[in-house]
Amino acid sequence: MQVTLKSFANIKDVIGQSTKCIELAPGAKLSDLFTYLNREYGEKFNRQVTDQISGKLVPFLILINEKTFRSTTDMETLLNEGDTVTIMIPFDGG
C-alpha cells in the first residue's frame, strides 16, 4: 500500500523532499514506516528521532491525516492506503 510522508526541517533535509510517496506492506504500522526510514536513510535519519544513548525514539507527535499520534505510545497504530503521515520535528524548547 502507498502512504504519503510529509516532513520538514531536519527530517526533510535527510529525505530530500517535503512530500514523498512510500510503498509499505498491507497492514503496516507506524513502526514499520520508521523501520523503512531507518533502513532507507540510515544513521542520518536515526539521529533526528532517536536518542543515541538509549537507542529509543524521543517524544514527538505524528499526524496521520489530521489526527495526532504520539511516538511514545502509538507506534503500533495501523496505517491505511492513502494515509498522509506527517512527522513533527522532535524539538524541545522554544
Added chain:
Amino acid sequence: MDGNNFIYKGYIGKMLRINLTNGSWSDVPLTNELAEKYIGGAGMAARILYDELKPGIDPLSPDNKVIFLTGPVEGTMIPTSCRIGCYAKSPLTNSFFHSSAGGHFGPELKFAGYDGIIFEGRSKKPVYLFIDNGLVELRDAAHLWGLDSNTTQHRMFEELGSDEIQIASIGPAGEKLVRFACIICGSRALGRGGLGAVLGSKNVKAVAVRGHHSVDVPDIRKIKMFLEDLYARFSANPSTAEILPRYGTPVLVNANNTLGLFGYHNWQDEYNPESERLSGETMRKKIVKRDKSCYACPARCGKFSIVESVSVEGCCVEGPEYEDIFSLGSMCGHSDIEIVAAAERLCDDIGLDAIEAGVAIAFAMECYQRKLLTDKQTDGMQLDFGRSDLIIPMIKKIGMREGYLGDVLAEGVKRASEKIGKGSGQFAMQNKGLTYPGHSARGMPGFALGYATGPRGASHHDGRPTGERTGLVQRDTIEGKGEYTARINHLNILTDSMIVCHLPEAIWGPLDITDTLVRCINTTTGMDLNLENARLTAERIWNLIRAFGVREGYRREHDTLAPRFMEEPIKTGPSKDMVISREMLDYMLDQYYEFRGWDKKTGIPTREKLQELGLTDIADDLDAYR
C-alpha cells in the same frame, strides 16, 4: 549575615549594592541560608525583593530596585551556564518579574568579582556602572543618553579602551519608560517584563563588566566526570544535537503551524497559510550567515543573519528567534522574513521586548480592523493586517512614544485596551499585563493553565509547551494537568535559579526536576541536595513568588486567560475546535491549587503549606491578606 563563613563553591560569595541616590556602594556577602534556601538567580532575587520592597510601590519610582544576578553554575562548564538574570517589580505586571538572557554577560559578571548587583534609589543624572576586575566605578552617561543600545555598546568599548567587556544597556525606550522596554546584553535580550524601563527610571544607561576571577568548584575531577556524561547526552539528543544547531528556535514555525497552533492575526486564527515563508528553513536559506553559541553551550542555536533586501539593506541581527517571527510577522499577518529580522534588530536597538512590540502592533491592527481607531489616532496609517511596510514605523513610534498610538501602545496591550476602550479588552491578548508569546493556549490545556497561573502573566517560561507539544503527555485532555503544570513550574524556577537555559529541557526534565539538575548544583557548589529537597526548594521559591503577587493584590480571579482563548475555538487544522472554556480552566485551577496546598477560593498559599516550606515569616505576612 554569615558572609565571612560562606561555605559554598560556584558562587563568588558577594553582591554589589549600589545606592544611586547618593552614589555610594558596598559589598553584600552572600549567606549560606540564602544559597541553601533559594540557590541563586530568580530564587535569591525573589527573596531579596520580597524583603526589601514595600507592597504597592510604583515600579517606576525610586522605591523599586533592580537586581542583576547569576546562579552558582554561571562561569563553570555546565552546559548553558551562560545566563544573566534581571529582577524587579515589573511596570507591566506590577509584581515580581524575572527575565534572563544568554550570551556572555553572566559569566563575565562573576569573573569581574560579583555574583550580582542590586540597584536602588535613583540617580540625579544618567550614569553607567563599570566593574573592572573587582574595581567599581559609577560613571557619567549623559553622552550616551538617547543612543540606541548597539551604539551605546560601541561608544563604551571606545571609552573603556577594549571590546573585551560585556555590556548590558537600555535603548531610548527604556529612557522613555516604555513599559515593555528591555535590556540588551551584547546581542541578547533581558526581554520581558519592562525591566529596561525600571533601569531607565533610575537613570542607569548601562552596566559594563570585565574580569579574571575564577569560579571555583569543590572537586574538579568529579565535575569533569559529570560533564563528560552531560555533554554526551547533549550530543545524543536530537533536539540539542541536530535541530537546535541547524535551525534554532525558528524550527517551531512549521512545527506549530502544522499542528494548527501558530498565532495569526492577533490570535484570530492559529493557522498561517504562508508560514513556509517565515519558517526556519526559509530563514536559513535566505538570511542566516552563521551559527552562534552562548558561553558553554554546545547547542549553538543562535543564528547570525544579514538582511540584504533593498528596504533594510545591511541589517545584521542575532536572530530572529521563533518568538520574533510569531509576533513581528505572523501576528501582524505578513510573511516577510527579512522585515521580521530588521524589525527584531530595531527592537533591540531601541530597546523593546520584541514579543510585546509585535503583539501590540497586532492588537492595534485588530482595533483598526474593527474600526476602533480613527485615522487621526493612527497618524493616517491604514493599519491593515499584512502591512509589512508598517512594522518598522510602528516600532519606532512605540519606542519613542510618538503620536497618540505610539504613546498608548507603549503602555502595553492591557493598559492600551483600557485607554482605547470600546470592548477592545476582548482581544487584548495578555494576562496580568504580559502578552502571550507564540505558543497556543487553546491547543495545550496544561500549558494554558501555566499561562493562567503564571506569576509573570502570560509567560511561556512559567508553564512550558513542550510536554504537550511533543506528546510526552496527552494533549487533548484537562485531566491531571494541575499536578503536571505545578511540577513544570518547579522545574522552571529551579533552572531559573541555577541559572541554566530552558531550551535543553529534554536533558533537564522535561516534566519534573531530575537528578541531572541536582548533580549540576551539587558538583558546582558542594551542596548535598537530593531530589526530594531540590523539589522542596523549587516549591519554596514558587510559593515565595506567589506571596509577592498576593501582597500586590493577585488572587484566583486573576489566574485567567484572554477571553478569546476561552470563547473562540480554533478554526482550522489538527487542533480545530480546541478551546479552554471557563469551566475547563476552573476545573484545572482547582486541581492545581489542591496539588499546591493553596486555598481554592482565593489562590493564596495556606499557612500550613508555607510553614512546611520553611516560610513561616511569609505565612505571618499573608495573614493580613486572607
